[in-house]
Amino acid sequence: MSLITEFQWVPFKADAMSSPAGSELKKLVPEMRARPGLLHTFHGAPIEKPQSREFVHVWESESAYRDSKTLPVQAQASQLFRQLIDTSETAFAPFRAAVALDRPFAAVAAAPVVSLAFMMLGADVDVKAFEAAWTAATASVAESGSKPAGFVAGASGWAVEGKVFVVVSGWESVEANEAAHETTKAAFGAIRGFEKTVEVHHTSFSAPPQ
Known part of the structure; x- marks a missing residue:
């Protein structure tokens, strides 16, 4: 059973974290970290696009990663993320990839x-x-x-x-x-x-x- 590393890059609006949706998203963080099968979480700001955020989640298995998509808290977070994404620059579109790293x-x-x-x-x-x-x-x-x-x-x-x-x-x-x-x-x-x-x-x- 190999680990799955999920990469998520989100280009945020300038006022994203101070907005109502940003505040609601912060409240979900403890529950997001407690998702079954989630081993580690890392985050950072891409140097080329400081307003964006890179989230990396390490899952114990592919099934744990896929099961996380069906959780109610995941649906809530996704709905809030959609309100915070900056769509003005197509060159910095959000993306996600789940990878079996060696x-x-x-x-x-x-x-x-x-x-x-x-x-x-x-x-x-x-x-x-x-x-x-x-x-x-x-x-x-x-x-x-x-x-x-x-x-x-x-x-x-x-x-x-x-x-x-x-x-x-x-x-x-x-x-x-x-x-x-x-x-x-x-x-x-x-x-x-x-x-x-x-x-x-x-x-x-x-x-x-x-």
Whole structure:
């Protein structure tokens, strides 16, 4: 039984948390944290869009994640979130992905900066070919004998719905991540042809009091 890591990015309106809907949402937080099967929750503001919020929920199983969608408190929270979302910038549309990561997210979230890359693949993409290209690329980087400067931890995996491959990596800084992109560009060049769209942003996470 593998853990499921749910990523949720919400672009909030400027006055979202001070609005009546924001106040009601805050009241639901204890009940949201107590949902069955929820192990950990992290949150942060994407550096590229500070008004937005990134929520990450780690579930004990896929069934726990799916069951959470049917809870009354989830329906209440979703209704309130809809009132708080900023829909004026289509480039920052809200999204959610539930992912079976190959390593625990907590080690990545502990880094000062986390890079989150969501690769949306075309419907006709050969998944096995993509995985072979990804394995070859990561092996090539590993063979260099040393990890990129500033790298803390990483994880990757497929979303449970749709052809979405997610890569999360922890870094000492955004600059360290960008420098690593330059040095590994050749190794990962082979996977570029598989991507339909890619969403990448950086977030500093904190875990709320339990």
